[in-house]
Amino acid sequence: MQITTELFTWYSENKRELPWRNTREPYHIWLSEIMLQQTRIEQGLPYYYRFTEKYPTVFDLANAPIDEVLKLWQGLGYYSRARNLHETAKFVTEKLNGVFPKSYVELKKLKGIGDYTAAAIASFCYNEPVAVVDGNVYRVLSRLFDLDTPINSSAGIKEFKLLAQEILNKKDPATHNQALMEFGAIQCKPQNPYCLLCPLSSKCLALRNNTVKERPIKLKKSKIKHRYFNYLVFNHQDKKTLLEQRTGKGIWNGLYQFPLVESNDHFSEKELIASEDFKKILGEREFEITLFRDEPKIHKLSHQHLHTRFWIVETKLDLDKSIFINEVEKYPVPVLIENFLNEYLSEAYN
DNA sequence: AAGCCGGGGAA
DNA sequence: TTCCCAGGCTT
Numbered sequence: 001m002q003i004t005t006e007l008f009t010w011y012s013e014n015k016r017e018l019p020w021r022n023t024r025e026p027y028h029i030w031l032s033e034i035m036l037q038q039t040r041i042e043q044g045l046p047y048y049y050r051f052t053e054k055y056p057t058v059f060d061l062a063n064a065p066i067d068e069v070l071k072l073w074q075g076l077g078y079y080s081r082a083r084n085l086h087e088t089a090k091f092v093t094e095k096l097n098g099v100f101p102k103s104y105v106e107l108k109k110l111k112g113i114g115d116y117t118a119a120a121i122a123s124f125c126y127n128e129p130v131a132v133v134d135g136n137v138y139r140v141l142s143r144l145f146d147l148d149t150p151i152n153s154s155a156g157i158k159e160f161k162l163l164a165q166e167i168l169n170k171k172d173p174a175t176h177n178q179a180l181m182e183f184g185a186i187q188c189k190p191q192n193p194y195c196l197l198c199p200l201s202s203k204c205l206a207l208r209n210n211t212v213k214e215r216p217i218k219l220k221k222s223k224i225k226h227r228y229f230n231y232l233v234f235n236h237q238d239k240k241t242l243l244e245q246r247t248g249k250g251i252w253n254g255l256y257q258f259p260l261v262e263s264n265d266h267f268s269e270k271e272l273i274a275s276e277d278f279k280k281i282l283g284e285r286e287f288e289i290t291l292f293r294d295e296p297k298i299h300k301l302s303h304q305h306l307h308t309r310f311w312i313v314e315t316k317l318d319l320d321k322s323i324f325i326n327e328v329e330k331y332p333v334p335v336l337i338e339n340f341l342n343e344y345l346s347e348a349y350n
Numbered sequence: 351a352a353g354c355c356g357g358g359g360a361a
Numbered sequence: 362t363t364c365c366c367a368g369g370c371t372t
Binding site: 040132184 | 364365366367368369370371
């Protein structure tokens with residue numbers, strides 16, 4: 001099926017003006033693509049501006065401390081992207097003299113660059129004829145060809161990649177890839193696509209078969225896990241508090257938070273104080289504890305719901321490694337912590 | 351092959 | 362509420 005004429009015409013008339021569309025520099029393309037992974041353009045755009053201003057070149061990014069990069073990334077989610085971004089910046093700077101690889105195969109070897117991102121950079125920057133397959137492309141192709149293979153099955157991933165490569169315009173893969181994604185985002189959108197005035201409507205098999213609303217097919221994801229967080233917000237002399245850094249493989253790896261006591265269900269004050277985690281942190285110190293909000297704050301992630309309570313713990317003795325409470329904002333923290341801090345500081349110190 | 355990793359906006 | 366977003370990594 002040939003769609004180039006209709007697609008390119010639609011694109012020239014409907015494309016949005018975006019900063020990374022005015023360049024072929026791999027650094028800027030790469031930065032934008034990492035930020036836009038599983039992220040809406042409107043959400044990523046302000047971050048793109050902040051990053052390119054603070055780090056005009058890959059050298060600037062590579063030389064920055066990781067905590068500074070994470071702080072700038074704060075609120076964008078999927079924080080491993082920021083750590084991989086920084087690692088790859090250092091690799092490109094130190095091992096490749098600051099020059100990005102120029103082919104799909106070589107790009108894919110870099111940390112944080114998978115199938116999609118390698119194809120995006122290779123086609124946008126170097127016009128390599130490799131098709132991108134993102135959420136938009138899955139949707140457009142599944143409708144255009146009325147395919148019911150689940151897009152998140154291994155068979156689907158293979159099938160759609162092959163199909164995308166077949167219909168790719170090999171003379172102008174850069175425009176083709178961008179146009180197809182933009183078409184999926186604006187015209188062939190998930191809900192209520194504009195089929196009535198679609199330039200591809202005569203070729204769309206799903207429209208002909210009345211299955212547009214059922215495309216694409218996607219396997220259901222696992223159910224949501226519930227967790228119960230008790231944060232200990234220390235407040236002792238001179239308004240100092242305690243932070244810890246999250247490590248390991250779970251959520252928010254590398255970000256900072258108040259000392260955390262996790263439980264299998266909601267803790268009463270008595271249960272919290274009796275817990276081993278609490279005793280380990282407090283030791284033999286005297287303290288006075290108050291709950292910040294009556295109702296737990298439920299922070300919803302895509303795969304788990306966090307039932308969180310913030311306990312204000314007043315102590316007289318100083319603790320090791322404590323910092324002033326108004327210094328917390330210098331650290332990269334989850335949005336949950338950021339939101340709490342804003343509420344707490346505006347109420348407690350105003 | 352399946353699970354995990356954030357936060358926000360739209361319907 | 363549910364879905365999905367210019368996906369990638371780990372097990």
